[in-house]
Amino acid sequence: MKADLIPPQEIPGESPHYILAVTEMGDTREVLASADIYASNGMKLLAKGARVDSLQYARLTRHRLSAPLDNMLTTDRPVDGNFLALEVDRIIAQDAIYRRIVTRAGDPRMLKHSLVSLTLPPPVQLRLTVMSEQRKEIYQHCLRVAIIAFAVAQRLRLPEEDYGTILLAALCHDMGEMHTDPDILDLTHSITTEERRFVHVHPITGYVLLHEMPDFPAAAAQAILQHHERMDGSGYPHALSGNNIGTLGKLLGVADVTEAAIKRLALPRVEMLFRINRARFAPAMLDALRDLLHVTASDEHGLPSEEDTAAQLNHLGELLQAWFSLRAMLVGQKAPAPGDKAPLGFLFERMAQIRSVVLQAGMDPDNMSSMLAMTQDAPELRVELHAMLDEMDWLLRDLANEIDRRSPELTGLSQGALKDLQLQLRHPETAAAH
Numbered sequence: 001m002k003a004d005l006i007p008p009q010e011i012p013g014e015s016p017h018y019i020l021a022v023t024e025m026g027d028t029r030e031v032l033a034s035a036d037i038y039a040s041n042g043m044k045l046l047a048k049g050a051r052v053d054s055l056q057y058a059r060l061t062r063h064r065l066s067a068p069l070d071n072m073l074t075t076d077r078p079v080d081g082n083f084l085a086l087e088v089d090r091i092i093a094q095d096a097i098y099r100r101i102v103t104r105a106g107d108p109r110m111l112k113h114s115l116v117s118l119t120l121p122p123p124v125q126l127r128l129t130v131m132s133e134q135r136k137e138i139y140q141h142c143l144r145v146a147i148i149a150f151a152v153a154q155r156l157r158l159p160e161e162d163y164g165t166i167l168l169a170a171l172c173h174d175m176g177e178m179h180t181d182p183d184i185l186d187l188t189h190s191i192t193t194e195e196r197r198f199v200h201v202h203p204i205t206g207y208v209l210l211h212e213m214p215d216f217p218a219a220a221a222q223a224i225l226q227h228h229e230r231m232d233g234s235g236y237p238h239a240l241s242g243n244n245i246g247t248l249g250k251l252l253g254v255a256d257v258t259e260a261a262i263k264r265l266a267l268p269r270v271e272m273l274f275r276i277n278r279a280r281f282a283p284a285m286l287d288a289l290r291d292l293l294h295v296t297a298s299d300e301h302g303l304p305s306e307e308d309t310a311a312q313l314n315h316l317g318e319l320l321q322a323w324f325s326l327r328a329m330l331v332g333q334k335a336p337a338p339g340d341k342a343p344l345g346f347l348f349e350r351m352a353q354i355r356s357v358v359l360q361a362g363m364d365p366d367n368m369s370s371m372l373a374m375t376q377d378a379p380e381l382r383v384e385l386h387a388m389l390d391e392m393d394w395l396l397r398d399l400a401n402e403i404d405r406r407s408p409e410l411t412g413l414s415q416g417a418l419k420d421l422q423l424q425l426r427h428p429e430t431a432a433a434h
Helices: 016-025 054-061 081-094 096-105 109-116 122-134 136-155 160-172 175-179 193-200 202-210 218-226 247-264 267-276 283-293 306-331 345-360 369-374 379-405 415-426 428-433
Strands: 031-033 044-046 073-075
Touching: 016 031, 016 054, 016 122, 016 175, 044 054, 073 122, 081 096, 081 109, 081 136, 096 136, 096 283, 109 136, 109 160, 122 136, 122 160, 122 175, 136 160, 136 247, 136 283, 160 218, 160 247, 175 202, 193 202, 193 379, 202 218, 218 247, 247 267, 247 283, 267 283, 267 379, 306 345, 306 369, 306 379, 306 415, 345 379, 379 415
Parallel strands: none
Antiparallel strands: 031 073
């Protein structure tokens, strides 16, 4: 689907969650109306020069606004290129992994120079300022994604004239999440299927916010729309694949996943994640990233327990057996051909990929526990096996989420069986009880 053909029902209005963040920021720093603010029916809500704080929240959310709020507000000390350069310097000074990435990318000064010279449209400055003050998790994530994306671009020797566009796309890629209820994004929150749909729309929200903004590069907006698309078609919002995803969209997707992986995994597991999911990302970018991470034996932390590894092997074996039975029930004994566009074609393709990874790792799908016996006297092999199983768990959960995303096109197709499969993909103990 072309970015300029987004269905009207997917285009968001101004979000009360974002308005709340803006008005609460106005309680602690100056936020002013830079123009008269009108409702879509012509009613004036605030006059130019009025202070905007939490007292105005109800007034601004009671009516649909005539124009984006970002275009009608200013704040003191907005985030600019110099501020961003200082923030990135702080991350690099405090985090050895990011210091390694920047150093191995080439000239470490290039990142800072590119940030300082970055042209930020005023509405982007305002939104980055709100993000830095009110949604710090998103802000820090975007800064780190910008570091990774820039480093990969350097390593691939992408044109220097694209560096500013890459940085803008990375810094703004999750702006759509500022329109999502922050309680949904809380890592301690157990997200529901319905809530997940609000999360999945954030690339569209970000694109709509930015693509018509004066001085915002069209290529950056396109990359924001595509940063959750995957080479094998398993991503969202439009399930694009291969060369239908732009270069910057592919770059942003790799950087986004890498930042999240570095946050939760030891570096060998980050590398394993991309080895298992190689079909989902651009190979040249993965190779550049692997070189930047430069994983060594000293990056591994401890030996995983035999019990944990055995539990993961059992889960994977039980899942493959459950899929064998479900597969027969869904289509008799005939699976869809690769690339089949039937509603369940994606599921057969993903499960075939999972089985292929298991076989390539030397595991017997009918006797998964035999792999554990092979690691008894080889601790380094158990570390690698555990890392692979960790990332297989991530891949299985992601497939469960993809079933959620595609649920509208699966209406009437063995919903009970698919729900059981999702439980198995996410929580094997719950699936067994169910």
